[in-house]
Amino acid sequence: MLGQTKDTPLFALPYSPSLDISSMDRSVDPCTDFFRYSCGAWLKKNPIPPDQARWDVYSKLEQDNQRFLWGILEQASKPTENRSLVEREIGDFFYACMDESAVEKAGASPLKAALGEIAALKSVRDLPAFLGRQHLNITGNHMLFGFGSNQDFADSTQVIAFATAGGLGLPDRDYYTKTDAKSQETRQKYVEHVQKMLELLGDQPPAAKAGAQTVMDIESALAKVSLTRVERRDPYKLFHKITRPDFQALTPAFQWEPYFKASGLLNTAVLNVTEPAFFKELQSMLQSRNIADWKTYLRWHLVHAKAPYLSSQFVAANFDFYNKYLFGLQEMPPRWKRCVRRVDGQLGEALGQVFVQKTFGPDTKQRAQAMTKEIEAAMQSEIGQLPWMGDETKKRALEKLHSIINKIGYPDKWRDYSSIKISRDDYAGNVERATIFESRRELAKIGKPVDKTEWQMTPPTVNAYYDPQMNDINFPAGVLQPPLFDSKIDDAPNYGDTGATIGHELTHGFDDEGRQFDAQGNLKDWWTKNDAEEFQKRADCISEQYSSYIIVDDIRINGKLTLGEDVADLGGTFLAYLAWKSATKGQNLQPADGLTPDQRFFVGMAQWACGDERPETKRANAITNPHSPLEYRINGVVSNMPEFGQAFACRVGQPMVRPKPCKVW
Numbered sequence: 219m220l221g222q223t224k225d226t227p228l229f230a231l232p233y234s235p236s237l238d239i240s241s242m243d244r245s246v247d248p249c250t251d252f253f254r255y256s257c258g259a260w261l262k263k264n265p266i267p268p269d270q271a272r273w274d275v276y277s278k279l280e281q282d283n284q285r286f287l288w289g290i291l292e293q294a295s296k297p298t299e300n301r302s303l304v305e306r307e308i309g310d311f312f313y314a315c316m317d318e319s320a321v322e323k324a325g326a327s328p329l330k331a332a333l334g335e336i337a338a339l340k341s342v343r344d345l346p347a348f349l350g351r352q353h354l355n356i357t358g359n360h361m362l363f364g365f366g367s368n369q370d371f372a373d374s375t376q377v378i379a380f381a382t383a384g385g386l387g388l389p390d391r392d393y394y395t396k397t398d399a400k401s402q403e404t405r406q407k408y409v410e411h412v413q414k415m416l417e418l419l420g421d422q423p424p425a426a427k428a429g430a431q432t433v434m435d436i437e438s439a440l441a442k443v444s445l446t447r448v449e450r451r452d453p454y455k456l457f458h459k460i461t462r463p464d465f466q467a468l469t470p471a472f473q474w475e476p477y478f479k480a481s482g483l484l485n486t487a488v489l490n491v492t493e494p495a496f497f498k499e500l501q502s503m504l505q506s507r508n509i510a511d512w513k514t515y516l517r518w519h520l521v522h523a524k525a526p527y528l529s530s531q532f533v534a535a536n537f538d539f540y541n542k543y544l545f546g547l548q549e550m551p552p553r554w555k556r557c558v559r560r561v562d563g564q565l566g567e568a569l570g571q572v573f574v575q576k577t578f579g580p581d582t583k584q585r586a587q588a589m590t591k592e593i594e595a596a597m598q599s600e601i602g603q604l605p606w607m608g609d610e611t612k613k614r615a616l617e618k619l620h621s622i623i624n625k626i627g628y629p630d631k632w633r634d635y636s637s638i639k640i641s642r643d644d645y646a647g648n649v650e651r652a653t654i655f656e657s658r659r660e661l662a663k664i665g666k667p668v669d670k671t672e673w674q675m676t677p678p679t680v681n682a683y684y685d686p687q688m689n690d691i692n693f694p695a696g697v698l699q700p701p702l703f704d705s706k707i708d709d710a711p712n713y714g715d716t717g718a719t720i721g722h723e724l725t726h727g728f729d730d731e732g733r734q735f736d737a738q739g740n741l742k743d744w745w746t747k748n749d750a751e752e753f754q755k756r757a758d759c760i761s762e763q764y765s766s767y768i769i770v771d772d773i774r775i776n777g778k779l780t781l782g783e784d785v786a787d788l789g790g791t792f793l794a795y796l797a798w799k800s801a802t803k804g805q806n807l808q809p810a811d812g813l814t815p816d817q818r819f820f821v822g823m824a825q826w827a828c829g830d831e832r833p834e835t836k837r838a839n840a841i842t843n844p845h846s847p848l849e850y851r852i853n854g855v856v857s858n859m860p861e862f863g864q865a866f867a868c869r870v871g872q873p874m875v876r877p878k879p880c881k882v883w
């Protein structure tokens with residue numbers, strides 16, 4: 219059914235239980251395909267809506283949250299006298315975004331000033347000052363390279379500057395280097411898209427065509443010297459702390475003084491150059507290419523970065539390539555949805571305050587905290603009993619576990635956006651000012667102690683994360699709601715679902731990447747040689763298992779890319795199971811809906827993942843997404859768990875019982 223998205227705001231979040239019998243397909247044998255047994259009916263009832271790349275329990279909840287935020291924003295956008303400061307900020311931002319006719323009238327004029335600056339560039343020597351200004355004004359690392367702040371890998375208490383590889387318009391460097399027919403087609407479509415955007419800026423078709431080829435040539439050269447995603451999972455490959463003079467010596471053709479001056483960054487004594495080989499290549503390209511080529515490249519990246527905030531022809535062209543062609547979307551999301559996402563993206567802790575007030579009570583926070591403690595206790599006893607790890611490493615692992623900070627719901631102090639000028643009739647200007655505010659906030663951290671209270675996700679986000687340098691686990695209010703976290707239902711599915719998510723984030727501290735950071739969040743090897751080898755053997759078991767799964771057509775999972783997530787999925791489910799057993803010890807649990815308590819744990823666990831993705835999205839994810847596809851995040855896990863086999867009386871030889879199960883944690 220098309221147009222399934224109900225285009226009305228929500229004023230209360232709908233309830234769906236964290237274990238829904240009607241989502242199951244009991245005609246499927248759970249020992250053959252547990253994902254379809256648990257989610258078969260859900261999949262039939264929930265075709266992917268035309269404006270979505272994927273559709274699953276998480277994205278459905280995300281859309282409910284968006285409709286709820288839409289209600290908040292509509293109310294806040296009415297210019298009444300009694301609005302709070304926060305309501306005024308988010309309301310006026312939303313109003314300007316929704317004012318389609320004003321955006322249409324503005325056309326490409328928001329680009330005028332920057333285009334003028336590009337036109338005035340006379341030589342490569344003028345690039346640093348221009349980029350210093352522009353990098354404040356755009357997000358990401360697409361314009362030539364990235365520059366920002368991050369915790370020092372060697373001293374997690376301090377924030378230092380990071381110069382990172384970037385400069386690409388396609389989602390990953392592999393898009394430029396792969397030689398198969400589909401990758402060649404994608405590059406061709408990309409060049410056509412760049413040409414189209416240059417034409418929208420006023421270039422004649424032949425000039426735009428030549429310009430697009432120049433862009434492709436420059437980006438291909440940058441891609442070739444950029445690390446792969448798998449290489450970037452190794453933090454040692456990304457850590458090259460050097461002094462400012464040494465950084466300058468790396469790129470004599472690019473003067474950093476004017477760049478720093480323009481970005482307002484004056485006191486950077488040291489910085490981490492994540493990929494020195496990238497900057498070396500940049501140096502040689504700056505010497506060999508003339509300023510006309512760079513001007514074309516910059517014009518493309520300017521319009522690319524700003525297209526979503528311009529008039530409809532820019533928005534549509536951008537959607538056609540990036541969403542329709544690359545990810546398979548059939549329709550553009552309605553404007554309200556794009557505007558809600560934009561307010562969440564730029565003023566997330568203002569919008570989040572209102573969301574939290576209306577949805578997240580202290581009892582939910584307490585329950586989530588209690589469950590987190592139980593999962594941590596399960597991990598503590600599990601580490602104590604690990605047969606493959608020696609006492610010395612165990613001691614360090616426990617030290618790390620005990621140092622993990624649990625952040626639940628929302629930050630203790632809210633970000634103050636009051637210095638941003640937000641106008642009701644200047645959408646692109648609002649985006650620009652909010653972006654500059656955020657860039658300056660990031661750069662201002664350099665040379666200062668880290669702020670441990672900060673969050674990387676906004677409160678309404680339906681997701682969670684572990685940060686190896688903060689050594690913290692973070693669960694936004696948005697993910698602690700039904701059907702994921704459900705106070706109306708028994709423990710079994712709650713532990714299976716949210717318990718396994720908490721366990722997943724905890725396990726990230728001990729996956730192939732996270733295990734390399736110590737209890738303080740420093741990149742420091744705390745493993746004995748023997749224990750590191752034993753870890754590697756067990757991790758290899760998992761990456762081999764997942765590498766055998768097909769994603770789409772003949773494309774398999776890159777098990778080295780998804781290793782951290784796969785280890786976390788397995789460890790997390792196992793820890794949640796242990797915690798649930800211990801929390802319900804001595805209780806006389808009864809079957810319900812024809813499922814034993816153990817079966818309810820596993821079905822509850824599987825039902826977080828009910829959903830599917832478009833084939834184009836699967837193809838893109840195979841390159842860029844460190845998570846395995848949903849069905850393998852369930853079947854890959856349960857087939858490694860004898861506890862599952864017992865719960866459903868599966869026999870060795872059936873697909874959900876691997877003859878030699880993998881287990882790390």
Ligand SMILES: [Zn+2]
Binds near residue numbers: 723726783
């Ligand atoms: Zn994860």
